[in-house]
Amino acid sequence: MDVENTVVEILADLTGNDDIKDDMDMELFESGTLDSMATVQMLLELQGQLDIEVPVSEFDREAWSTPNKIIARVKELQ
């Protein structure tokens, strides 16, 4: 599976919100869709499924605030 689909699947799983697929620029933190707990789960899932290391220090909310931005960051880190 490619990065896009994997990230969307992870997000949909964690938030129980399938609308993410239709709104890739959704502000995940502002809208309360993703909280700190879900964020950590996401980082661990990314680590497990895409084999990238994201230490908490590298997690800057600004740079990870929408599905599209997350995909961009993941590709950078790969």
Added chain:
Amino acid sequence: MPNLQPYANPNYFLILGAALIPLVIGLLNGKRWHVYETLVSLLFLILIFDGDKVHQGIALIGYVLFEGALIWGYTVYRQKHNNTWLFDLAVILAIMPLVIVKFVPFLNPGSNSILGFLGISYLTFKSVGMIMETRDGSIKKFEPWLFLQFMLFFPTISSGPIDRYRRFKKDYLKVPDRDHYLDLLGKAVHNFMLGFVYKFMLGYLFGTVLLPKVAHLAMASRGGFLDISWGLVGYMYVYSMYLFFDFAGYSLFAVATSYVMGVETPINFNKPFASTNIKEFWNRWHMTLSFWFRDYIYMRLVFFLMKHKITKNKVLIANLGYLTLFLLMGFWHGLTWYYIVYGLFHAIWIILTDVWLRFKKKHKDHIISNRWTNYLAIFATFNTVCLSFLIFSGFLDRLWFH
């Protein structure tokens, strides 16, 4: 030289204004004069820590040398190895001065540790943050000059907002482009004016004019159940307003001064009393502190617990995180029963809020949610926050035990 506490009186602002003018001219012309900047910083540090505060100044110098040596040592070590125990040791050593400063008055009431100085709590956040980011490999080398500038950045030294090393460094090393800098100057002027209204008008009204009156009233009407009286209710609201306007006012000054210096120190308050629940409140109140605890304590603890599969129960993990975060925040404020109870109060409140949010998500078709329930949520959150600030104020200690 006179002793001037940060943002406390007109003289401070006059000297501040005069000292910053050359910097503004420089930045408007695309130049950042680091030497002049450093002299200005030194001048204000001396003004804060001279006269009868000189012992604090010496403690500050000792503190910065100690933390600098520690972080330097850890960075050199981390370039080759990455042992968890050594990392833990570095963090423990980094918080040791603060721990001692908090314990001395607890063990020996009425006395203060010679290690203490105004701002030690805030500098400790910066040091510990640097050690954690060094461990993560995000900070790769120790830069003594930038470390000193970061730690001793005078606009925020006494009470924050708490900046982060890599963010600060980026601003400090560049000159903002002219349009952006003009925008920052506009915001700075706005912040200074709003800060004056907050700190010197509203903060003064609530803290200096009204607070002693309601305190007196509450003390005079003791005797009922838990000594509750209208005076105490008044104290709760007046103190909460004072706390907000005084601290938000200070934070506006600190952010404004940073902006003038071309450093975009993060804001500390964003309409906290408009929050619809306590989770939102902590995203809007003393933001740099709560974000520090979120990023360096909560997320790291949750990460650790989940990665090592200590338990599969996600709710339990989140709740352990909340308890740790807010208890630590309580202890950080000081070793008194009311700070600890304040921490516990918020931990339990946020745990219950999560229970409610999960319930709401599951039954969202059956729960009314409209403009009015929103107002009700804001009202309930505001009042509960004020109750927590009454605990925080320490007034109950006076009321019940003295």
